[in-house]
Amino acid sequence: MPIHLLPDHLINQIAAGEVVERPASVLKEVLENAMDAGSTVVDVQLEQGGVRRIRVADDGCGIPKDELPLALERHATSKIASLDDLERVGTMGFRGEALAAIAAVSRMSITSRADGAPHAWRIDADPRELAPAALNHGTVIDVADLYFNTPARRKFLKSEGTEFAHCDDVFRRVALARPDVALQLSHNGRVSQRLPAGTREARVRALLGDDFLAAARSVEAESGLLRVHGFASLPAYSRSSRDAQFFYVNGRFVRDKLVTHAIREAYADILHGSRHPAYVLFLELDPFGVDVNVHPAKIEVRFRDSRAVHQFVYHALNRTLATSGAGAGSALGS
Numbered sequence: 001m002p003i004h005l006l007p008d009h010l011i012n013q014i015a016a017g018e019v020v021e022r023p024a025s026v027l028k029e030v031l032e033n034a035m036d037a038g039s040t041v042v043d044v045q046l047e048q049g050g051v052r053r054i055r056v057a058d059d060g061c062g063i064p065k066d067e068l069p070l071a072l073e074r075h076a077t078s079k080i081a082s083l084d085d086l087e088r089v090g091t092m093g094f095r096g097e098a099l100a101a102i103a104a105v106s107r108m109s110i111t112s113r114a115d116g117a118p119h120a121w122r123i124d125a126d127p128r129e130l131a132p133a134a135l136n137h138g139t140v141i142d143v144a145d146l147y148f149n150t151p152a153r154r155k156f157l158k159s160e161g162t163e164f165a166h167c168d169d170v171f172r173r174v175a176l177a178r179p180d181v182a183l184q185l186s187h188n189g190r191v192s193q194r195l196p197a198g199t200r201e202a203r204v205r206a207l208l209g210d211d212f213l214a215a216a217r218s219v220e221a222e223s224g225l226l227r228v229h230g231f232a233s234l235p236a237y238s239r240s241s242r243d244a245q246f247f248y249v250n251g252r253f254v255r256d257k258l259v260t261h262a263i264r265e266a267y268a269d270i271l272h273g274s275r276h277p278a279y280v281l282f283l284e285l286d287p288f289g290v291d292v293n294v295h296p297a298k299i300e301v302r303f304r305d306s307r308a309v310h311q312f313v314y315h316a317l318n319r320t321l322a323t324s325g326a327g328a329g330s331a332l333g334s
């Protein structure tokens with residue numbers, strides 16, 4: 001066949017392969033949009049592990065009627081306008097491709113009422129249709145029947161329980177980063193998490209439990225433009241899996257080899273190889289010092305000065321664990 005341009009719809013379905021791996025990836029994108037919109041109350045409803053339906057309602061700034069069709073276009077965003085913006089991006093999103101990708105592999109609608117608008121509007125992705133709607137404020141994104149039109153992808157979905165567990169992980173990651181936002185998660189009509197807005201500590205307690213906080217040290221260190229804060233477990237609270245490890249860079253949950261290594265090293269003398277520490281740590285640095293545009297789902301980042309970050313995280317944790325008295329302190333011999 002001769003070289004030819006692909007139709008938009010197919011381009012979006014191909015792109016969806018990168019952004020929308022499973023229901024949890026949809027939830028991540030939609031939740032991050034709600035955060036970027038300045039929401040204070042967010043309600044998440046899932047059906048059948050998110051495969052049948054993901055519905056997220058927020059009370060954020062909303063989308064004006066004439067921008068609703070654009071929200072569904074690829075490379076359309078309200079968050080950056082230049083390379084300069086990209087290099088110091090402060091929002092979770094900026095690629096302008098999530099909604100287009102999700103719309104290409106599901107039945108999606110957006111209902112939204114922009115601040116100051118007389119009423120809400122609803123747009124259906126396919127067929128594209130804009131109509132007046134009822135909504136007091138904010139935005140409701142409704143994603144139904146994920147992969148209904150891409151059977152090859154649908155085959156890779158796991159059981160309802162597994163897909164829900166992935167969605168729950170995403171929900172917890174966002175919830176830990178944003179204690180200032182009230183969040184609720186329901187699955188098949190039953191509330192599974194209800195989190196009022198509150199302090200960082202209260203949010204950590206709600207999600208990781210009293211046991212974790214009782215056996216954790218509060219971490220707080222600053223050096224130059226780097227700051228890390230949060231909680232890290234003492235050896236008494238180690239786990240057999242990595243299920244309680246949360247690391248954020250400028251509010252974004254990331255999985256980073258360098259950081260994981262620095263943390264491992266800090267625990268090396270006090271924790272057995274088969275045990276894993278639990279932690280919720282927030283690294284803050286000048287946005288210029290980190291590239292978040294490495295991966296479509298943005299779970300990987302690249303540090304400009306990775307050595308400095310490694311040393312900083314290592315020393316901050318090492319010091320905290322060493323000065324924590326009893327067990328940890330003596331085990332470190334300090």
Ligand code: ADP
Pocket residue numbers: 029033034037058060061062063071072076077078079092093094095096097098099100139
């Ligand atoms: P990105 O987040 O990278 O900009 P998306 O495809 O996720 O791209 O969203 C496209 C645009 O739609 C956003 O830039 C934003 O203007 C708008 N948008 C999406 N979700 C919301 C929301 N919940 N509230 C307000 N605006 C939203």
Ligand code: MG
Pocket residue numbers: 029032033092093094096098099
């Ligand atoms: Mg987005």
